[in-house]
Amino acid sequence: MMSVVTRFAPSPTGELHLGSAYSAWTGWHRAREAGGTFLVRIEDTDIRRCKREYETSILADLKWLGLDWDGEVRRQSEHFATYGKVLDQLDQRGLVYPCFCSRAEIEREIAASANAPHGPDGPLYPGTCRHLSVQERRDRIAAGQELCLRLDCEGAAREAGPYHFFDESLGRIEGQPRLMGDFVIARKDTPTSYHLSVTVDDHLQGVTLVTRGIDVLPSTHVHGLLQKLLGYAAPQYAHHRLLTDATGRRFAKRDRDMTIRAMRESGMSAVEVIDKALDAAEKRQAPLPR
Ligand code: GLU
Numbered sequence: 001m002m003s004v005v006t007r008f009a010p011s012p013t014g015e016l017h018l019g020s021a022y023s024a025w026t027g028w029h030r031a032r033e034a035g036g037t038f039l040v041r042i043e044d045t046d047i048r049r050c051k052r053e054y055e056t057s058i059l060a061d062l063k064w065l066g067l068d069w070d071g072e073v074r075r076q077s078e079h080f081a082t083y084g085k086v087l088d089q090l091d092q093r094g095l096v097y098p099c100f101c102s103r104a105e106i107e108r109e110i111a112a113s114a115n116a117p118h119g120p121d122g123p124l125y126p127g128t129c130r131h132l133s134v135q136e137r138r139d140r141i142a143a144g145q146e147l148c149l150r151l152d153c154e155g156a157a158r159e160a161g162p163y164h165f166f167d168e169s170l171g172r173i174e175g176q177p178r179l180m181g182d183f184v185i186a187r188k189d190t191p192t193s194y195h196l197s198v199t200v201d202d203h204l205q206g207v208t209l210v211t212r213g214i215d216v217l218p219s220t221h222v223h224g225l226l227q228k229l230l231g232y233a234a235p236q237y238a239h240h241r242l243l244t245d246a247t248g249r250r251f252a253k254r255d256r257d258m259t260i261r262a263m264r265e266s267g268m269s270a271v272e273v274i275d276k277a278l279d280a281a282e283k284r285q286a287p288l289p290r
Helices: 018-033 052-065 080-092 103-112 132-144 151-161 194-204 214-230 258-265 270-283
Strands: 006-010 039-042 096-099 148-151 164-167 172-173 184-187 207-213 236-240
Touching: 018 039, 018 052, 018 172, 018 207, 018 236, 018 258, 018 270, 052 258, 052 270, 080 096, 080 148, 080 184, 080 194, 080 214, 096 132, 096 184, 151 214, 164 214, 164 270, 172 207, 184 194, 194 214, 207 214, 214 236, 258 270
Parallel strands: 006 039, 164 236, 207 236
Antiparallel strands: 096 148, 148 184, 164 172
8 A cells, every 4th residue: 555645735834823733743643553654844935024033933842832743844935946837838838928917907807897706815816917919928028027837727627637636634636727817827937836846846756635625615626726737646735724713714824812822822732733623623623625
């Protein structure tokens, strides 16, 4: 049987809080109970929002909680060249196009359109720059206009064909390649995006079981698409419910008293914090969508 490899992949944009500690515990527990490998990966591709001090405190909190990981921590910002090569492959296949739209332009375009396509997080990119001519793209690049790169989801869906993935609770899920529209595959400031680097890293690191919150389920459709396009084996998924407070509200980075640091400073032990997370997970989970 294949050995289990799980990972916890926080973005260092804030302190570790009870919800993300639960996520980390899930990956750690699944690896440890199977005698497998638990990896920690720092997803710091959003170089403006990510901070080293948060990375340091997240890693210190994991250690304090006793969630020990195997091997070196992989920091995505040190692997831009790797993601850039994969991006080039997709580009050479004609699946990527430059988008020059500002946020405000996208919003205007959506407001002006009677039937803007919608995704799980609201309106999708309306595809404005997909239709630019080769010359116009060249001119705008030559003029130094800022750009990001988007995946042409129609072309990608055609090339990938049908695909699916497995979630432990939800079962077999057919991939929906258009769910997130023409999503950003490389941000304005880096040769990658969350979707691209997660897919590449889960593959390169041999992750067999991805444990993460159910809020990321729409992204899994997109990761499945990239896996199919790139010829990567799809890992198994265990999307877990999100912890909520007694009123049903999700724990988030803004809830200061829910940070592991605050709990530690209040005198709680690591075991008590883990118990609190597991207790909340049992009692007050937001329901899984079907
Ligand atoms: N970096 C992502 C986050 O912090 C992780 C999502 C994932 O596990 O793929 O939300």
